[in-house]
Amino acid sequence: MVVGVGGAPVGAEQQARAGAAGPSRREVARGLVASAAAVALAPLVAASRPVPPADGLVGNSFDEVYRGRRIQGALVSAEGAVAARRDWRITVDGRPLHLMRRADGGWLSMADHYTSYRTPLEATRAAVDQIGPGQRLRDLAPGPVGGVQGVPGAQGVPGVQGGHMHMGGRHGVRA
Amino acid sequence: MAYVRKDVSTLTRTERRRFVNALLELKRRGEYDEFVRMHIDFYTSDGEDGLRTAHMAPSFLPWHRRFLLELERALRRVDSSVTVPYWDWTRDRTTTSVPWTRDLLGGNGRRSDRQVTTGPFAYSAGHWTIREGVTNGKFLTRDLGRAAAPIHLPTRSELQGALDDPVYDAWPWDSTVRKGFRNKLEGWGSGTGSASWRNHNRVHRWVGGAMLGGASVNDPVFWLHHAFVDLVWYRWQRAHRTHRYLPAQPPGASDHQHGRVVARHEKLPPWEETPDQLEDVSHIYRYA
Numbered sequence: 001m002v003v004g005v006g007g008a009p010v011g012a013e014q015q016a017r018a019g020a021a022g023p024s025r026r027e028v029a030r031g032l033v034a035s036a037a038a039v040a041l042a043p044l045v046a047a048s049r050p051v052p053p054a055d056g057l058v059g060n061s062f063d064e065v066y067r068g069r070r071i072q073g074a075l076v077s078a079e080g081a082v083a084a085r086r087d088w089r090i091t092v093d094g095r096p097l098h099l100m101r102r103a104d105g106g107w108l109s110m111a112d113h114y115t116s117y118r119t120p121l122e123a124t125r126a127a128v129d130q131i132g133p134g135q136r137l138r139d140l141a142p143g144p145v146g147g148v149q150g151v152p153g154a155q156g157v158p159g160v161q162g163g164h165m166h167m168g169g170r171h172g173v174r175a
Numbered sequence: 176m177a178y179v180r181k182d183v184s185t186l187t188r189t190e191r192r193r194f195v196n197a198l199l200e201l202k203r204r205g206e207y208d209e210f211v212r213m214h215i216d217f218y219t220s221d222g223e224d225g226l227r228t229a230h231m232a233p234s235f236l237p238w239h240r241r242f243l244l245e246l247e248r249a250l251r252r253v254d255s256s257v258t259v260p261y262w263d264w265t266r267d268r269t270t271t272s273v274p275w276t277r278d279l280l281g282g283n284g285r286r287s288d289r290q291v292t293t294g295p296f297a298y299s300a301g302h303w304t305i306r307e308g309v310t311n312g313k314f315l316t317r318d319l320g321r322a323a324a325p326i327h328l329p330t331r332s333e334l335q336g337a338l339d340d341p342v343y344d345a346w347p348w349d350s351t352v353r354k355g356f357r358n359k360l361e362g363w364g365s366g367t368g369s370a371s372w373r374n375h376n377r378v379h380r381w382v383g384g385a386m387l388g389g390a391s392v393n394d395p396v397f398w399l400h401h402a403f404v405d406l407v408w409y410r411w412q413r414a415h416r417t418h419r420y421l422p423a424q425p426p427g428a429s430d431h432q433h434g435r436v437v438a439r440h441e442k443l444p445p446w447e448e449t450p451d452q453l454e455d456v457s458h459i460y461r462y463a
Contacts, residue, residue: 101222103231103349104365108220110389111309114362114379115372116350130387132288135310 062121069093069131071124088120095137097127111137180406181463183260183399184273191278194260195295197253198395199302206249211307211392214242217445218389221349226435228444231350233343233421234437235361236408237453239401241446244459246398258460261402264378265331270319280396282317289316289384296395309388316384317394328381329374334360334407337374341415348422348436355421356411360404375404406462412454420450 060075070093077086090097090109098110099120106116111127131137186194201207214229217238221231229238243259250257260274267273274280281294291314296303298314305313320326337359344355350363362376372380378400379386385393386400412418425438437443439451 100218100220102363103221103347103351105222106367110215112387113218113389113391114376114387116363116367118367130384131310132290132312132316134288135312138308138311 062124066125066128069128071121071128073120073124090120090124092124092128092131092137096139097124097137099123177458178258178460179463180258180402180460181260183262183279184267185463186260186279188278190256190260193254194250194257195279197250197257199295200253201246201249202303208307210242210246211390213445214392215307215389221351221435224435226437226444227349228437230361231363232436233348233357234443234450235357236405237420237443237448237450240405240408240453240456241443241448243398243401243405244456247460259398259402261406261462262396262399263403264328264381264400265334268328274396274399275319280394280399283319284315284317284384286322288312289318291315291317291384305385305390305393308385308390308393315394317386318383320381321383326369326372326377326381329362329377334374338407338411338414341418343418343421345421346426346430347432348426349432356415360407360411375400409462420454 061073063070063072065071071091073088073090075086076089088099088107090099100108102108102116104116106118107120107123108116109123109127111130112123115126117123117126127137181190198207217229219225219227219230221227228234229242232238247257247259250259262274270283275282277294279294281291281296284291291297292299294300296315298304303315305315337356340354340356340359342355344357345352350358350361351365352358353365360374362373364371364373379391382394382396382400385391386396391397420439422436423439425434425441426432426436437450440449442449443453
């Protein structure tokens with residue numbers, strides 16, 4: 001089982017529509033970081049077979065080299081959750097790529113944010129198209145936990161009418 | 176006294192220099208990267224749960240209006256003469272017209288790695304290191320017009336198609352709605368490929384590089400683009416005077432958009448203002 005920050009199972013977010021608290025996208029993204037570390041620690045395993053999806057579904061993963069970059073993705077879902085939500089864990093050369101879903105069923109990535117694609121694989125390939133030669137992804141998952149992560153000048157700047165502008169982690173705030 | 180935002184093509188040499196220098200000063204102080212990060216943090220997609228404020232939502236327009244005001248306030252603390260100019264991409268449509276000049280934003284990225292090598296925001300100029308980027312690349316990137324598969328900027332008639340819709344927005348208030356000014360301007364079409372990127376979204380793709388990703392604010396053209404989008408909203412308001420921001424009331428508890436969009440009189444995070452309060456900002460600035 002993939003566990004997000006705070007111990008909530010990744011993939012339970014869909015339940016939040018019914019009013020229950022689920023992990024934020026940020027927490028899901030933290031799971032992605034953990035998965036990237038796991039990939040880095042077990043390259044031989046990863047090379048020999050794709051990471052199986054947690055719910056055992058066959059065919060819901062990919063592992064290929066696209067334009068010289070290793071792209072891997074696996075559908076994961078939370079064990080035991082009723083009508084569990086599924087998320088994809090994606091890496092490009094072992095670095096996590098954050099995907100978001102669109103209401104029409106499409107997918108967007110951090111590297112290509114103003115277009116959506118039909119499948120996670122298409123979105124991942126499109127992201128690779130945007131990564132320049134010799135570069136690698138940074139973990140830019142939205143919403144840093146605990147405020148500012150290495151952001152220069154974070155002390156006392158842009159100020160929103162007396163408040164600090166940096167409002168990281170406001171995802172999931174309800175009106 | 177309201178200040179004036181100008182068409183970038185009309186700025187004098189001095190106005191260009193002062194605008195650029197104020198941006199570079201915010202970058203030097205570290206303030207600019209706060210704006211980059213904030214835009215990343217507030218991008219919630221509509222296939223996810225949670226409140227959407229900045230994109231795929233009715234508050235796309237007031238959120239970015241408020242975001243621009245925040246940047247403009249920061250710029251004016253550096254130089255009180257500066258305002259954010261707008262880029263009318265229905266008029267200035269080539270890769271060498273304004274704002275892609277050496278005295279403004281610099282030109283296209285080079286073919287090999289899309290690195291911007293001219294103007295004040297070129298990495299080699301020493302003032303614009305990318306710190307909050309999608310990749311570990313330290314330099315600003317652009318791919319104007321998308322060299323590998325060229326596309327054109329939205330045309331005047333494509334923009335007019337959005338302006339002609341008298342209804343601000345419609346249920347389900349997201350990227351799938353076909354009706355309403357807001358999504359026609361934001362530009363989420365259906366299907367895949369070139370025809371699915373309209374107006375605002377299409378401009379992000381036309382500029383390419385940093386502007387296409389979650390860290391699009393790294394390219395200062397972000398502000399010129401969104402100032403024009405903001406002007407288009409103002410024009411829509413003048414063309415449809417009896418129409419206002421929608422939804423007027425929050426979606427009910429049984430609506431799956433409940434708690435996911437900001438209604439007219441609700442506060443628009445992270446700010447204290449409501450869309451209602453942001454509809455008329457004529458006491459702060461006007462467009463020339």
